[in-house]
Amino acid sequence: MVALTPETDPTPDAVAGGPRQRRKLTGYWLILPTAVWLGLFFVVPFYSLLATSLFDPDGSVLTGYDVTYHFANFGHALSEYWQPMVRSLWYAALATAFCLVLGYVLAYAIAFRAGRWKNLMLVLVVAPFFTSFLIRTLSWKLILGDNGWVVDALQTVHILGSDNRLLATPIAVVAGLTYNFLPFMVLPLYASLEKIDGRLIEAASDLYASPSRAFFKVTWPLSLPGVVGGTLLTFIPATGDFINASLLGSPNQRMVGNVIQDLFTTTGDYARAGALSVILMLIILVLVLFYIRKAGTEELL
Amino acid sequence: MSSVADAPAGGRDLCLTGLRKEYPNGFVAVQSLDLEIPRGSFFALLGPSGCGKTTTLRMVAGLETVTAGSITIGDQDITHEKPYRRPVNTVFQNYALFPHLSISENVAFGMRRRGVKDVKGPVADILELTELTEQANKRPAQLSGGQQQRVALARALINRPEVLLLDEPLGALDLKLRRAMQLELKRIQTEVGLTFVHVTHDQEEAMTMADTIAVMNAGVIEQLGSPTELYENPATTFVANFLGQSNLIGGSVVGVEGGADGQVKVDMEGTVVSIPVERAHTANTVGTKGWVGVRPEKVLIAPAGEPIDAPGNHMTGAVIVDSSFIGVSTQYVVRMPWGREMLAFEQNTGARGVLAPGTKVDVSWRPEFAFLLDSSQDIDAGLGEA
Secondary structure, three states, X not given: OOOOOHHHOOOHHHOOOOHHHHHHHHHHHHHHHHHHHHHHHHHHHHHHHHHHHOEOOOOEOOOEOOEOOOOHHHHHHHHHHHHHHHHXXXXXXXXXXXXXXXXXXXXXXXXXXXXXXXXXXXXXXXXXXXXXXXXXXXXXXXXXXXXXXXXXXXXXXXXXXXXXXXXXXXXXXXXXXXXXXXXXXXXXXXXXXXXXXXXXXXXXXXXXOOHHHHHHHHHHHHHHHHHHHHHHHHHHHHHHOOHHHHHHOOHHHOOHHHHHHHHHHXXXXXXXXXXXXXXXXXXXXXXXXXXXXXXXXXXXX | OXXXXXXXXXXXOEEEEEEEEEOOOOOEEEEEEEEEEOOOOEEEEEOOXXXXXXXXXXXXXXXXXXXXXXXXXXOEEOOOOOHHHOOEEEEOXXXXXXXXXXXXXXXXXXXXXXOOOOOHHHHHHHHHHOOOHHHOOOOHHHOOHHHHHHHHHHHHHOOOXXXXXXXXXXOOOOHHHHHHHXXXXXXXXXXXXXXXXXXXXXXXXXXXXXXXXXXXXXXXXXXXXXXXXXXXXXXXXXXXXXXXXXXXXXXXXEEEEOOOOOEEEEEEOOEEEEEEHHHEOOXXXXXXXXXXXXXXXXXXXXXXXXXXXXXXXXXXXXXXXXXXXXXXXXXXXXXXXXXXXXXXXXXXXXXXXXXXXXXXXXXXXXXXXXXXXXXXXXXXXXXXXX
């Protein structure tokens, strides 16, 4: 090592295109597919959306659209459509809460109590995906319909008045959201519950924890990564959903997704639709960042 | 502090009576166990894997339901008590530390569940006893195996249980650390004076630490006693082979001399050897078949014709077939005149060099070191299971 003379040690830069330089480039080649994918499917659409939100609001299909940095679009969109926006967040929060309760019970049962039925039950959780989202929501329209057996049964036991209905109420919309996004809650919950070592629960009960104490002190904290993952996977798409509100609700249950859809397809008010989309995205981003910080999941994930 | 401190000093022994565990598939893990473990003792349940020792421990902890029989501590019957209401704590085989809690929170877990408000002092004390003070704020995953083991011990000890159950607590550690922890455990047990019930398949571990050992095999206790009793006077072929090594030679009783402290005379392949009556675990009537047993280090050999230091049962005409020098001693395999081989371990006292294979030797052992076992037992029981 010490005896190496400068003459026998060619500097790497002297050998152009040598192995060292090639190695330097390998990393960039490897991220190329991902970078192209990200550019094509995220950066370009995102830029297009952002540009749309800053269109001149007076543009039309005939006169064309110009990016005029018309930031007032945001103000207008918010002042006009704050109600569907708040409603979206509220419905999504309700649906997420219901999903969490139902999903936790289901995931817990599959992870700890299903025994040899575990795999079958997991398949059953995913099975609804074999049918289209739209068709399943339409069937809920039939089930919750005014002449359906659910309404009949509820009217018979006087939970529902004789001229009250389920369809076209917030109940139907939230129920639809809960139903449609339940698998997104169950799967992450199952994944983190299934990883919990049963001996930890035994250890807790050995250390004077009753079953409920053991659940809240050991099982629940250890399942938090699944809870965070599941709530995000449910809340984010539920906020932007418009199928449930349009099929199961009435104009009174309009969510922000419906508004954006109308603005884009019916009214042709691209600027306002774009602005509303960007606002929705920002609100979700802030909420999620706050939530993750609050849940302290860096350690758990 | 806890209910333990207020408990009367005597009479809180752990008693297992007719304890049985049968699984729904018909497998009987524990046949019918009767054990009395005095308060404050270090008790070891020793046996090969699958012998039912862990099942027994889990029944005491309440993690396994009891099929029949009862478990009592003093006059308190805990057979069907919920695990979290038993004055018993367990050190689990894989420690089962809570990964989401710091070391001090892991240790404080039991006290908090019992509603103790001020846990700081006791936690600091127990962490000091187990030399973990510096790790208090770390998470279990940041600790080495030996440290995790001590956390598991501290987490159980802090509750001052009436009985501490240890389920192969040193199994996951490497040999050197295991030796160190054995002494550590023994020191802590002496210091706190609690009843320790230790389950292990490692005979050396059991003998190093325990006051009393119960050797278990196939769901029953083969023999119970102090380490020296079990080693010096095994009652079954399983114990003779599982605890150390034994030479077992077939023979039949030809007579009994003297009374209770007399000698049983056994014809062993043409040589009559004598065995003290209290070491003969057979019906000592003439003609009874049995296994004559003697530990290899009690077997003395000398080149044919030379006198042997401590003559006793004396045999001639043996040949060394193998000798291996392992430093502290030399291990000889000797073929006896009747064709079977015997082991003889000779201390390296320097009095004589290693005898080469092929050397004709005389073999002898003192009668008081021999034992006689029932011939109906399998001569190979317990071999290769340790």
